[in-house]
Amino acid sequence: MLWNRKWVLVPVLALAVGVGTVFGAASHNGNEVYAVDNSAIVQKSTITVAGTGKLQVTPDVAYVNVSVETHATTAKDAQAQNATQFAGLKKVLFTTYKMAEKDVKTTGFYVQPEYSYDQKTGESKVKGYVATHSVQITTRNLDGIGQLLDALSASGVNRVEGVQFDTEKQDQYELQALDKAMANARAKADTLAKAAGKQVKEVISISQNSVNAGPIYYGQGNMAAADSAMSGSKAPTSIETGTINVSTDITVVYEMQ
Known part of the structure; x- marks a missing residue:
């Protein structure tokens, strides 16, 4: 009987010692105190x-921003003249170039008074009205942008805000x-x-x-070729696409x- 009792008690005592090594013992007030064996923690070298x-990368899409601007003595006449010139723009885009409607969107339309300042009286008076219709044109025919601008200027476009080259494969x-x-x-x-x-x-x-992956933007300051085409010059407009820098860290x- 003594041999049997010893065989039972030894593993239990060993287990108790093992547990005590990791967790410690309970304090007298009932709160348990834990001890961690730091030898089991391995610090990684990193x-x-x-x-x-x-x-x-080479751009594969361009956004052309142009406007039709008209002036008249009344707001109604300015808007009517603008609608007539804008009809010519639409004909070029949808009939000549067969563009999809989703690739042509209005970015701004307004009619507002124009003022003249009288230096003698110090007063400003309305001298007429200006109507402006701005659109953004999306094109993937980058080699034909110069020709597109020339065609638009002939149709009634008289302002070019800029051309932005970008990629649809970002x-x-x-x-x-x-x-x-x-x-x-x-x-x-x-x-x-x-x-x-x-x-x-x-x-x-x-x-x-x-x-x-910033786009390449040609604003009014570097659109001299397009401006010359709209002023009557016979030199064709030429726009260089350049390249887009893509980077990540x-x-x-x-x-x-």
């Missing part, structure tokens, strides 16, 4: 690097930039780890900080060994 991915290009950024981060990590006498083991975390944490 390295944090920044990665950058950049690429240049998501695709962002993924390519991320690939480059990740490769850039790994190259940095390998170099730093080697200098420290270690090797990169695996990725612990990745975060994307920013992505940029990431932060990667690697484990080293």
